Amino acid sequence: MDFLNAIIALLNFVVVPAMAYGSQLALGALGVTLIYGILRFSNFAHGDTMAFGAMVTVLFTWLFQSWGISLGPLPTALLALPLGILGCMGLLLATDRVVYRFYREQKAKPVILVIVSLGVTFIMNGIVRFIIGPDDQRFADGERFIVSARTFKELTGLREGLAIKTTQGITVITAVVVVALLFWFLNRTRTGKSMRAYSDNEDLALLSGINPERVVMITWLIVAGLATIAGVLYGLDKSFKPFTYFQLLLPIFASAIVGGLGNPIGAIAGGFVIAFSEVTVTYAWKKVLTYLMPESLEPSGLVQLLSTDYKLAVSFLILLIVLLFKPTGLFKGKAV
Amino acid sequence: MIVVDDLHKHFGGFHAVDGASLEIAQGSITGLIGPNGAGKTTLFNVIAGVLKPTSGRVSMAGEEITGLPPHELFHKGLLRTFQIAHEFSSMTCRENLMMVPGDQLGETLWNTWFGRKRIADQERALRAKADEVLEFLTVEHLADHKAGQISGGQKKLLELGRTMMVDARIVFLDEVGAGVNRTLLNTIGDAIIRLNKERGYTFVVIEHDMDFIGRLCNPVICMAEGKVLAEGTLAEIKANEHVIEAYLGTGLKNKDKVGA
Numbered sequence: 001m002d003f004l005n006a007i008i009a010l011l012n013f014v015v016v017p018a019m020a021y022g023s024q025l026a027l028g029a030l031g032v033t034l035i036y037g038i039l040r041f042s043n044f045a046h047g048d049t050m051a052f053g054a055m056v057t058v059l060f061t062w063l064f065q066s067w068g069i070s071l072g073p074l075p076t077a078l079l080a081l082p083l084g085i086l087g088c089m090g091l092l093l094a095t096d097r098v099v100y101r102f103y104r105e106q107k108a109k110p111v112i113l114v115i116v117s118l119g120v121t122f123i124m125n126g127i128v129r130f131i132i133g134p135d136d137q138r139f140a141d142g143e144r145f146i147v148s149a150r151t152f153k154e155l156t157g158l159r160e161g162l163a164i165k166t167t168q169g170i171t172v173i174t175a176v177v178v179v180a181l182l183f184w185f186l187n188r189t190r191t192g193k194s195m196r197a198y199s200d201n202e203d204l205a206l207l208s209g210i211n212p213e214r215v216v217m218i219t220w221l222i223v224a225g226l227a228t229i230a231g232v233l234y235g236l237d238k239s240f241k242p243f244t245y246f247q248l249l250l251p252i253f254a255s256a257i258v259g260g261l262g263n264p265i266g267a268i269a270g271g272f273v274i275a276f277s278e279v280t281v282t283y284a285w286k287k288v289l290t291y292l293m294p295e296s297l298e299p300s301g302l303v304q305l306l307s308t309d310y311k312l313a314v315s316f317l318i319l320l321i322v323l324l325f326k327p328t329g330l331f332k333g334k335a336v
Numbered sequence: 337m338i339v340v341d342d343l344h345k346h347f348g349g350f351h352a353v354d355g356a357s358l359e360i361a362q363g364s365i366t367g368l369i370g371p372n373g374a375g376k377t378t379l380f381n382v383i384a385g386v387l388k389p390t391s392g393r394v395s396m397a398g399e400e401i402t403g404l405p406p407h408e409l410f411h412k413g414l415l416r417t418f419q420i421a422h423e424f425s426s427m428t429c430r431e432n433l434m435m436v437p438g439d440q441l442g443e444t445l446w447n448t449w450f451g452r453k454r455i456a457d458q459e460r461a462l463r464a465k466a467d468e469v470l471e472f473l474t475v476e477h478l479a480d481h482k483a484g485q486i487s488g489g490q491k492k493l494l495e496l497g498r499t500m501m502v503d504a505r506i507v508f509l510d511e512v513g514a515g516v517n518r519t520l521l522n523t524i525g526d527a528i529i530r531l532n533k534e535r536g537y538t539f540v541v542i543e544h545d546m547d548f549i550g551r552l553c554n555p556v557i558c559m560a561e562g563k564v565l566a567e568g569t570l571a572e573i574k575a576n577e578h579v580i581e582a583y584l585g586t587g588l589k590n591k592d593k594v595g596a
Binding site for chain 1: 384386405406407410411415416418422423424425426427431435436437440444455459498502
């Protein structure tokens, strides 16, 4: 019984939250990795792109809520999500037209584009705060739990409860669907193959008659979709606050680099590696250990390796270790 | 077919192409030779739209094509290969060939979702054509190999194969024989001659192997220091005083250079 309780506690406090967080990171990292692979620069504005897409979704969610439209047990935000994606697509295409295209025509070096994207970051950052303000916004509604801790306890008679939030369930399911669609698109469709060809060898792609502007446009459209979905899922799971998206940039980049920049499978694996390590290292293991160990050996402290304040440091530690031994990431990406 | 008029390409103070003018006749296999650094590849890059010229004009069949981007030139039937073979390394040889014709139906988002049937038909036709090309080049056994894993010479053949996926009008081959063994070089040579005779491709070939040039090319153009030095049959070129000087140099000329 104690063993079962330990497993449930582990699932409840480590596995379930890390799965949800990992899915969000993976979706974010996929966007970063696509841009790196095809447009050949590290897009620092990705975090704020997520914030913008999520913001548009939040605004529409509020509108729908005020009209009394809802999805029943599911959050209304899912209904507003397509509109958020459209808004984000508009923003990214406009940014590309006004900013990035100019530098592409100059054949600017990746380093310059990185700094340009940093500028874009601050502008997007400003736009988001200007429209919705810097504060926390709640927009989640519908049922809060798929399985609540109490029902679980009553059902199983165990001392530990397992709670799965609706948002966590939605996050994981959406991520699986989106990733499946993306891989089908990249591997099975001609457009996707053009994108892979362009990423593999730009010169040759041009000489195969592939229109670079179209590849770039489609990339931005896909990235807008991924960023908005990731942003909304994160916002539903936690809450929407513009600054947290800027902070999310760090673990997202860590995920993409750990997996191998430019490699979509790597981005997903990286997302989960980072999420699980962040959660396990900052989790207080006392509860789980108490169930597993004989009474005399029970820990008196919290058995928390690092305080949650150091959460971000974990991503970087992993990043350093992986890059020392595999400079191109876990899955072979492009050299950074 | 192609007329190049007083073309200049400067990189800062370095004049890689310095007033080159030449004409390439329809249906010919023109050889382009010259010592290293003569500006041959830069000239290719400018004509093929990879680099923008500093000044000068390029026209194709009477139509000005100066500075057009590569994918537009591709649709006009102007193709090229690279000095160091390029390939989409993570795709199979067959997929590499099937990438070639640009503007396929499946390249728009709309068709990706709503035109599956038509895309499938087109893909089937392309697949058949790719297999035909691989057979023509006698490398049908490589169809399902990853292009990143085949030998350097085979990559060169694959590059030649890419030009056969569309009806090219003119193909620029940049050192197609570099690092390729004799037997394979002969296969490449045969393919070039057949494409020229059977399909009417015009070729421009940069090559350092004079036997290869002699077997394939007439006329031969010799470049040095960004200019066209001489044009004629290989025998005429070999006898040309300026050409010998460009390749071997003269004591006097070197002294001049040092002085300058």
